Amino acid sequence: MKMKTALLIVNPCDDEEDNMAMLCCHSDQGEMFLMSRYPDEDELEITLDGEPSTLDGVKVTLSPALLKIEIAAADADALNGDDVLEITHSTDAGDLVEVELTLKNILRGTGTFISEV
Helix, strand or coil: CEEECCCCEEEEEEHHHCCEEEEEEECCCCCEEEEEECCCCCCEEEEECCEEEEECCEEEEECCCEEEEECCHHHHHHHCCCCEEEEECCCCHHHHHHHHHHHHHHHCCCEEEEECC
16 A cells, blocks of 8 residues: 655654654545554554554554555555555655654554664
């Protein structure tokens, strides 16, 4: 599955939401993707167009223009039948440090994060 967005919206630790780490974006076609995790949870949550799924073992690769999310084939229903979501983005290079921090917080202990930034 592929999406294109202008901006990755992140919050590495939202004190108003019990320190939840969150990454969100809206595609050019109006689709919404949200990945979040509370620090005391063992799994993260992915929401695609309002349908939440709880997962572990997620692999995320961040590059300057692409966010690639890979999930287990058994969890493909979380991504409308796909086990890979590629989000092309135009996030400013200066904002990618916060995106990295957020993804580290979301995936710590439950997934794999690879930074190519």
